[in-house]
Amino acid sequence: MTVTGRPPVRFDGAAVHFGARTLWRDLTFEVERAEFLAVLGPNGSGKTTLLKVLLGQQPLSAGTVEVAGSPPRRGSRHIGYIPQQRAFDPDLPVRARDLVRFGLDGHRAGLLGGRSARSKVDAALAAVGATSFADAPIGTCSGGEQQRLRVAQALLGDPDLLLCDEPLLSLDPGQTHAVTALIDSRRRQGTTVVFVTHEINPILAYVDRVLYLVGGRWSIGDPSGVLTSETLTGLYGVPVEVLRVGERIVVVGPEEGAGSGGHHHHPPAEVGG
Numbered sequence: 582m583t584v585t586g587r588p589p590v591r592f593d594g595a596a597v598h599f600g601a602r603t604l605w606r607d608l609t610f611e612v613e614r615a616e617f618l619a620v621l622g623p624n625g626s627g628k629t630t631l632l633k634v635l636l637g638q639q640p641l642s643a644g645t646v647e648v649a650g651s652p653p654r655r656g657s658r659h660i661g662y663i664p665q666q667r668a669f670d671p672d673l674p675v676r677a678r679d680l681v682r683f684g685l686d687g688h689r690a691g692l693l694g695g696r697s698a699r700s701k702v703d704a705a706l707a708a709v710g711a712t713s714f715a716d717a718p719i720g721t722c723s724g725g726e727q728q729r730l731r732v733a734q735a736l737l738g739d740p741d742l743l744l745c746d747e748p749l750l751s752l753d754p755g756q757t758h759a760v761t762a763l764i765d766s767r768r769r770q771g772t773t774v775v776f777v778t779h780e781i782n783p784i785l786a787y788v789d790r791v792l793y794l795v796g797g798r799w800s801i802g803d804p805s806g807v808l809t810s811e812t813l814t815g816l817y818g819v820p821v822e823v824l825r826v827g828e829r830i831v832v833v834g835p836e837e838g839a840g841s842g843g844h845h846h847h848p849p850a851e852v853g854g
Contacts, residue, residue, distance in 0.1 A: 587650030
């Protein structure tokens with residue numbers, strides 16, 4: 582993917598409409614190699630849809646999008662994807678290590694039937710702290726354990742572009758730190774990261790830029806420029822206050838007390854609280 586010299590991700594005048602509803606429009610930006618981009622915004626703002634566009638699963642309504650200079654396509658071996666958490670059937674006869682191994686290319690999985698495949702899977706399991714439950718049925722693993730396995734699966738193929746859709750859900754603080762550090766380690770090795778999240782604080786130290794989506798509008802830039810009262814007030818169209826409490830960022834609406842971290846019909850505390 583990186584051999585083309587093109588940006589890993591490029592949107593130009595992009596829009597997605599569902600009937601009369603516009604998720605976002607005129608979206609124009611590039612993501613550079615080894616950049617860590619956080620995608621923020623309230624529920625329904627089109628964060629997951631943006632990832633589906635990059636995966637070739639959702640067409641644009643207008644504009645263009647490129648992944649390393651080419652239109653997105655399904656099943657690209659250059660892309661690793663961590664989907665939103667969904668529980669597995671408790672009776673599913675698949676072990677944790679089997680789920681991770683699905684991250685190998687389908688046509689190569691059969692060829693790597695011996696030590697090569699097992700060593701890759703074992704290393705990926707160890708990297709996310711999943712060795713102790715590697716042979717457990719996937720349906721018996723906790724939500725946090727399953728999420729760590731999804732991270733291991735996504736990283737197994739050494740992707741050039743890693744798309745993350747709320748990858749920290751169900752993880753405790755220790756697991757959150759370990760998984761985030763692992764993703765950033767891959768980023769420092771050259772992998773580009775597009776990271777959808779409702780809570781930026783756990784990844785704030787790693788983020789290069791923020792893309793904030795809301796109500797069809799958007800803003801992109803470094804966190805200190807986007808996560809401000811002025812910028813978010815402009816995006817939401819109502820007064821929004823951004824507070825910095827130590828190293829944390831908290832966003833509150835006009836009827837919420839400072840630091841409440843509560844939710845309201847105005848912007849919920851997607852980036853703090």
